[in-house]
Amino acid sequence: MTEMKxxxxxxxxxxxVNEYVEPIEHDDRYILEVSRLKTYYPIKGGLLQKTVGYVxxxxxxxxxxxxxxxxxxxxxxxxxxxxxxxxxxxLTEKTSGQVLFNGKDIYGLGxxxxxxxxxxxxxxxxxxxxSLSPRLPIGEIIGEAVREHEIVxxxxxxxxxxxxxxxxxxxxxxxxxxxxxxxxxxxxxxYIARALAxxxxxxxxxxxxxxxxxxxxxxxxxLLMDLQQKxxxxxxxxxxxxxxxxxISDTIGVMYLGDIVEFGSKxxxxxxxxxxxxxxxxxxxxxxxxxxxxxxxxxxxxxxSPADPPxxxxxxxxxxxxxxxxxxxxxxxxxxxxxxxxxxxxxDEQS
Amino acid sequence: MRNYVIKRLLLSVVxxxxxxxxxxTIMRSIPTxxxxxxxxxxxxxxxxxxxxxxxxxxxxxxxxxxxxLEGYVRTLINMVRGDFGDSWxxxxxxxxxxxxxIWFSFVLGAVAFILEIIIAIPLGILSARKQYSKTDxxxxxxxxxxxxxxxxxxxxxxxxxxxxxLGWFDLYGTVGRYYFQLSPFGKFLDIxxxxxxxxxxxxxxxxxxxxxxxxxxxxxxLNSDYIRTARAKGLSEARVINYHAFRNTLIPIVTIIGGTLxxxxxxxxxxxxxxxxxGIGKTAxxxxxxxxxxxxxxYLVFLAVLTLLGTLISDxxxxxxxxxxxxx
Numbered sequence: 165m166t167e168m169k170x171x172x173x174x175x176x177x178x179x180x181v182n183e184y185v186e187p188i189e190h191d192d193r194y195i196l197e198v199s200r201l202k203t204y205y206p207i208k209g210g211l212l213q214k215t216v217g218y219v220x221x222x223x224x225x226x227x228x229x230x231x232x233x234x235x236x237x238x239x240x241x242x243x244x245x246x247x248x249x250x251x252x253x254x255l256t257e258k259t260s261g262q263v264l265f266n267g268k269d270i271y272g273l274g275x276x277x278x279x280x281x282x283x284x285x286x287x288x289x290x291x292x293x294x295s296l297s298p299r300l301p302i303g304e305i306i307g308e309a310v311r312e313h314e315i316v317x318x319x320x321x322x323x324x325x326x327x328x329x330x331x332x333x334x335x336x337x338x339x340x341x342x343x344x345x346x347x348x349x350x351x352x353x354x355y356i357a358r359a360l361a362x363x364x365x366x367x368x369x370x371x372x373x374x375x376x377x378x379x380x381x382x383x384x385x386x387l388l389m390d391l392q393q394k395x396x397x398x399x400x401x402x403x404x405x406x407x408x409x410x411x412i413s414d415t416i417g418v419m420y421l422g423d424i425v426e427f428g429s430k431x432x433x434x435x436x437x438x439x440x441x442x443x444x445x446x447x448x449x450x451x452x453x454x455x456x457x458x459x460x461x462x463x464x465x466x467x468x469s470p471a472d473p474p475x476x477x478x479x480x481x482x483x484x485x486x487x488x489x490x491x492x493x494x495x496x497x498x499x500x501x502x503x504x505x506x507x508x509x510x511x512d513e514q515s
Numbered sequence: 516m517r518n519y520v521i522k523r524l525l526l527s528v529v530x531x532x533x534x535x536x537x538x539x540t541i542m543r544s545i546p547t548x549x550x551x552x553x554x555x556x557x558x559x560x561x562x563x564x565x566x567x568x569x570x571x572x573x574x575x576x577x578x579x580x581x582x583x584l585e586g587y588v589r590t591l592i593n594m595v596r597g598d599f600g601d602s603w604x605x606x607x608x609x610x611x612x613x614x615x616x617i618w619f620s621f622v623l624g625a626v627a628f629i630l631e632i633i634i635a636i637p638l639g640i641l642s643a644r645k646q647y648s649k650t651d652x653x654x655x656x657x658x659x660x661x662x663x664x665x666x667x668x669x670x671x672x673x674x675x676x677x678x679x680x681l682g683w684f685d686l687y688g689t690v691g692r693y694y695f696q697l698s699p700f701g702k703f704l705d706i707x708x709x710x711x712x713x714x715x716x717x718x719x720x721x722x723x724x725x726x727x728x729x730x731x732x733x734x735x736x737l738n739s740d741y742i743r744t745a746r747a748k749g750l751s752e753a754r755v756i757n758y759h760a761f762r763n764t765l766i767p768i769v770t771i772i773g774g775t776l777x778x779x780x781x782x783x784x785x786x787x788x789x790x791x792x793x794g795i796g797k798t799a800x801x802x803x804x805x806x807x808x809x810x811x812x813x814y815l816v817f818l819a820v821l822t823l824l825g826t827l828i829s830d831x832x833x834x835x836x837x838x839x840x841x842x843x
Contacts, residue, residue, distance in 0.1 A: 282749025295740040298839055299762045309748035342838040
């Protein structure tokens with residue numbers, strides 16, 4: 165009863181930011197379907213701590229991920245990539261929109277159902293050190309939830325744990341050691357082992373290699389790709405490192421200030437980036453050849469505040485190809501070629 | 516680990532020597548002099564020696580005719596031998612007086628301490644879990660009231676309400692009027708009943724800081740990445756809080772608790788005085804006021820030993836609860 169009252173209060177409070185979203189029609193080829201997802205964080209202010217505004221961390225994002233593929237999500241820091249990853253796993257509550265996982269509405273589940281679904285959708289965080297409890301030996305970190313969810317029968321538990329650790333490049337005798345005794349790369353492998361021990365279908369990799377040095381990055385990326393093959397995993401790979409994303413992804417979404425501005429297959433996107441932001445972003449990829457002259461598109465200004473985003477197209481304040489319409493009307497999604505979507509007024513006349 | 520403990524113990528001995536020197540110097544330097552007051556008393560008796568003659572004689576008897584450093588060394592040698600001397604104020608051996616009164620204070624301190632932990636830590640966790648909720652604010656206000664209340668005021672209020680108006684408890688003392696006619700169990704109950712108000716006073720005024728401390732640490736832990744990991748694993752909320760979060764909150768709490776060891780024996784002067792409990796707090800206060808050097812030395816050095824032990828214990832506990840600082 166109180167639960168319902170709370171919900172009602174929540175709804176009436178959020179009416180200004182909440183909007184009705186057409187239910188997604190589930191297509192079984194896709195493991196994850198996200199429709200117009202919004203995550204706003206209230207800004208409290210004043211004497212009575214009233215909500216005076218919202219940080220629009222994620223502002224109406226839609227995408228789908230096919231089973232067994234990897235979607236890369238790129239964008240500069242603060243554009244809401246991480247919040248997308250957390251909101252689709254319901255680690256952060258959404259404001260509106262819909263998330264279907266295997267056809268199930270994540271936000272329609274009760275506490276218990278959500279808990280039993282958790283092992284199927286896992287996440288790997290950026291900083292493997294702070295994400296591992298310093299008080300637990302790693303065997304316990306990896307195995308705890310395996311026991312809790314009874315992923316394997318009790319008598320096979322030890323064997324299963326050893327197997328997972330070996331698959332992730334760890335020695336089973338490491339079990340009794342604590343996270344601080346490992347190097348950065350090992351810690352990330354521990355974290356990957358932790359996620360995979362639960363036998364997930366879908367893993368959000370939230371900048372899993374950003375905290376590691378380059379030689380280790382390659383190891384971890386290759387490990388993730390090997391494991392994807394082995395366990396037929398689906399990844400959402402969040403990163404600001406375009407070369408890493410190019411290496412691992414099948415499809416890529418480009419985010420700017422809480423919106424996905426362009427979405428397409430990796431080959432399409434790298435061959436023909438359409439959105440001016442994507443072009444600017446891709447022009448910054450370093451080329452390992454000193455004789456090549458780089459034509460960098462340098463964006464002016466800094467990223468606007470997500471609490472007070474620009475009107476119309478959010479990118480218009482920094483766009484070199486800005487038109488009159490851009491500051492007034494938000495651009496619609498357009499499919500310029502099969503599977504390649506862009507939200508930009510430059511492509512209006514084509515349709 | 517063993518070497519570390521031995522090293523720390525040796526270091527503690529050196530610290531103790533200096534602490535004892537400081538205490539002795541202060542006791543010798545304070546304006547009140549036990550010897551002078553006795554000499555003045557004796558000299559005022561009819562037909563007695565003069566004040567200065569008495570003073571000279573008494574100084575010799577009480578070993579005060581030597582310099583501070585020499586007096587310190589003599590006292591120290593006696594203390595090492597286990598001879599703490601007689602209390603000047605109480606006229607009995609120091610250790611005898613001490614053992615007579617310490618248990619009243621210890622029981623009072625220990626019961627209050629245990630209750631404080633039992634109440635403050637869960638409250639702190641509760642208000643951290645429901646940060647900025649009504650519960651949180653209520654707990655915080657309660658804690659702040661406790662911290663702000665002066666002991667003498669709060670104890671007096673408690674006495675007025677529960678002893679005078681309601682008549683549930685006696686105003687003073689540790690035993691009731693009919694104590695000696697009671698059965699052993701009845702005696703225990705009688706004593707327990709007399710401890711209710713003093714313990715309540717101590718608990719309520721001291722609960723706030725531990726509760727706030729727990730809350731702050733719990734909040735920090737709850738916002739950490741590994742708690743998000745624990746939630747992402749699909750663990751139950753109870754397990755996330757009790758197993759993952761609480762374990763990590765324990766680290767700083769343990770150090771605080773180790774540091775409170777001396778307070779179990781130091782007594783609570785105001786509370787003891789108000790409730791007429793002859794504990795160590797009151798006893799030591801009277802000894803110090805009358806410049807009773809042997810008793811004050813024993814009491815203060817004893818507290819110094821406990822303080823050093825307390826920090827050592829909390830350092831060891833730190834290593835026990837936090838694998839990161841374990842010395843290999």
